[in-house]
Amino acid sequence: MSSTIVKICGLSSPETLLAAIGAGADMAGFVFFEKSPRHIDLETARTLGRLADGRISKVALAVNADDAALQDIIDALAPDYLQLHGHEPPARVAKVKARFGLPVIKAAGVATSGDVEAARAYEDIADVILFDAKPAPNAAVPGGAGVAFDWSLLRGVAAKHWMLSGGLTPENVAEAIRLTGARAVDVSSGVERERGVKDAAKISAFVKAARLS
Template structure:
């Protein structure tokens, strides 16, 4: 069985990126969405990414961006993976010649399979909580039993995760990866390095129990 991959999203400082790397997590997320309290500019992102070594994936998150906005980031920042959180379609997401994942705000079980089929180019589908008018980062969980077994694509579980509930989340959903932001923060956009370490340790502990 594969181990559960881990992404820590909403990184705004180089020191937090270093803490993610030291924890053993697989990826960081940079939010290129100005309304978000975790949003960063390309200039900020360059400094953050300088702290990230090879084999840790740098993910750029966008919400309904223009082509120019995405391309500007790709031209100036080392980006390994793009995460789309808005109403983008598969054709839009594919055009940047980068691997991408697509976020889905879950309302019903059929949404998950349908989204997998609508985005054949996506490497995975990220499942987040649905909240009207909020594209993500709600800090709230959703009903994990809505996630179907044997989905058409790998699933990344997000939405309200924290060290105290990730064990249950993995046991119910058995996702390919988990994605956390607010659950490891001291304040919005400022990560708590101890919580990051605790989260990664808990995921690894759960993997040993449920996966092997």
């Protein structure tokens, strides 16, 4: 049986990046969105990018970013993936892929079965669909709120390559995988000791729990 792919998102310091690498995570997510408590600047991205090189896949998360902003992020981090976490329509995702030549993870907010169905518009464009809890209409940040959605909505989901996110923790990730059949999981707030600050022990516990499921 293949091992669950684990992404630790919102890393912002060398210590927590090294904790994710040491725990055996597959992907490290870096947030480029100023409203997020996990936002990093381009200089920090250069430092963390060099530290991650050859040790873990780097994912650059952006929200409704234009091409110039994405180019700055790519120049600083040299990511392996771009994660588009805003309201980017399928045509925009296709344009980003064509312009930058990087695989794209597209976040899709889920509250109902209709949201899961709507995400299929990205299935042949995005390389991975990330099913996350749908933010409230007035939310300042479109993710990382530690809120789960009804995982049963993903039973038998048709998307070929997808990842589960939203409210996952070391305590519930195994159950989430069992209910959804997810082969890849993404966590941010669930491995923090305070908002925006990752906890090395929780990162380790999360990876272990995901892999034992």
